[in-house]
Amino acid sequence: MIPRYTRPEMAAIWSPQTRFRIWFEIEAHAADAMAELGIIPKAAAAKIWSKGKNAKFDIARIEEIERETKHDVIAFLTHLAEIVGPEARFVHQGMTSSDVLDTCLNVQLVRAADLLIADVEKLNAALKRRAYEHKFTLTIGRSHGIHGEPTTFGLKLAYAYAEFDRAKARLEAARREVATCAISGAVGTFAQVDPRIEAHVAKAMGLSVEPISTQIIPRDRHAMYFATLGVVAASIERLATEIRHLQRTEVLEAEEFFSAGQKGSSAMPHKRNPVLSENLVGLTRMVRAYVTPALENVALWHERDISHSSVERVIGPDATVTLDFALNRLEGIIDKLIVYPDNMRKNLERLGGLVHSQRVLLALTQKGMTREDAYALVQRNAMKAWRGEGDFAALLKADREMRKHLSEKELAANFDLDFHLAQVDTIFRRVFGRA
Numbered sequence: 001m002i003p004r005y006t007r008p009e010m011a012a013i014w015s016p017q018t019r020f021r022i023w024f025e026i027e028a029h030a031a032d033a034m035a036e037l038g039i040i041p042k043a044a045a046a047k048i049w050s051k052g053k054n055a056k057f058d059i060a061r062i063e064e065i066e067r068e069t070k071h072d073v074i075a076f077l078t079h080l081a082e083i084v085g086p087e088a089r090f091v092h093q094g095m096t097s098s099d100v101l102d103t104c105l106n107v108q109l110v111r112a113a114d115l116l117i118a119d120v121e122k123l124n125a126a127l128k129r130r131a132y133e134h135k136f137t138l139t140i141g142r143s144h145g146i147h148g149e150p151t152t153f154g155l156k157l158a159y160a161y162a163e164f165d166r167a168k169a170r171l172e173a174a175r176r177e178v179a180t181c182a183i184s185g186a187v188g189t190f191a192q193v194d195p196r197i198e199a200h201v202a203k204a205m206g207l208s209v210e211p212i213s214t215q216i217i218p219r220d221r222h223a224m225y226f227a228t229l230g231v232v233a234a235s236i237e238r239l240a241t242e243i244r245h246l247q248r249t250e251v252l253e254a255e256e257f258f259s260a261g262q263k264g265s266s267a268m269p270h271k272r273n274p275v276l277s278e279n280l281v282g283l284t285r286m287v288r289a290y291v292t293p294a295l296e297n298v299a300l301w302h303e304r305d306i307s308h309s310s311v312e313r314v315i316g317p318d319a320t321v322t323l324d325f326a327l328n329r330l331e332g333i334i335d336k337l338i339v340y341p342d343n344m345r346k347n348l349e350r351l352g353g354l355v356h357s358q359r360v361l362l363a364l365t366q367k368g369m370t371r372e373d374a375y376a377l378v379q380r381n382a383m384k385a386w387r388g389e390g391d392f393a394a395l396l397k398a399d400r401e402m403r404k405h406l407s408e409k410e411l412a413a414n415f416d417l418d419f420h421l422a423q424v425d426t427i428f429r430r431v432f433g434r435a
Helices: 007-014 015-038 042-052 059-069 072-084 086-090 099-135 153-178 195-204 221-244 277-291 292-298 307-336 339-346 354-366 373-387 390-397 400-405 408-413 417-421 426-434
Strands: 140-142 147-150
Touching: 007 099, 007 140, 007 307, 007 417, 015 042, 015 059, 015 099, 015 195, 015 221, 042 072, 059 072, 072 086, 072 099, 099 153, 099 221, 099 277, 099 390, 099 426, 140 417, 147 417, 153 221, 153 426, 195 307, 221 277, 221 292, 221 307, 277 292, 277 307, 292 417, 354 373, 354 390, 354 408, 373 390, 373 400, 390 400, 400 417
Parallel strands: none
Antiparallel strands: 140 147
16 A cells, blocks of 8 residues: 555554454454353453454564564464453454454455445536536547537536446445455364354354355455456546546647645646646556455465465555555546636537438438438549648538438538527436436
């Protein structure tokens, strides 16, 4: 985790103190279940809770023990015994390290997902507000980077809203996928630990019981989780790239907020660069980079190995922390985005009406021309306008063949920009529902 790209609430989920607190809760809840089943004394379970509930675990001490034992869970249990006293002998009865490690990881991933879902909700609130603000702000739609037909800036933001609405649903599915608990003992057979203990811990930790584990929770769950983060990151990049293009000097239809005292270049005082959007593109590359190792973690040897462990120690915190930061940054960009409707209109009219070529084409077919002939007629005049040899509408008016099919009034009717706004309300209802 890089402090520059880390927000405190997400970072706290992955702190050593939080991890050891979750480990303790898993062990203490398991002890409660064992006590209810008569496996350990109820007084021992109560003592474990009373001693450990408010304890602040000594991370330096745990690390000291681990340097000797070369085992992180044993180091923790040894330190816990120093806190609890003799009753600690009843901790971890019949359990294996993965019961603690995997259940803890899933608790952390669930908590991280909750923050990411909240991030998306905040982003979509900003997108919805700005979309309605610019619902009918006409701008040029581009395909292949080339002017196509008019759209609205509100629709551009509505596209993003719909995409992040899907992102929220995917994150919710990923959360459900990974919200499982395994307390099944060595190689997952429950030979040394009653399945009822697993059920108790799962309920207490807000998880579901893993239907069948080996010595670990199956990593296809985690692969799906991190793949989802990768897809959300791709959606962030899509919107960030759009903003970067719109901020180019020769376009300048929208621009990141530039605060008082901000400087864009150490050399050129005039610069106002889309640095936040560019930063997001870089961060999303990192989130997507964690998808492949998560997929490779699925294939482990037999009932378990630890080749996945080192990977997850990195990608768990880094992917969630980075995505959390990126979503928050994108929400800020949208919230303060500067929009230039006049520049949008200027760019829209830049090609002298060529954006209406399809309407003229269709009007000619309605008058009896074949599509091929109509296309040829419109295109030859469009290419003259493209080369700067005249205004598109004027060229069409002067075309003898055009006059055979469309009157001047009929032709002019096909150059109405408001025509392209007719279904905006319909699209908004589909995306946002009835306001």
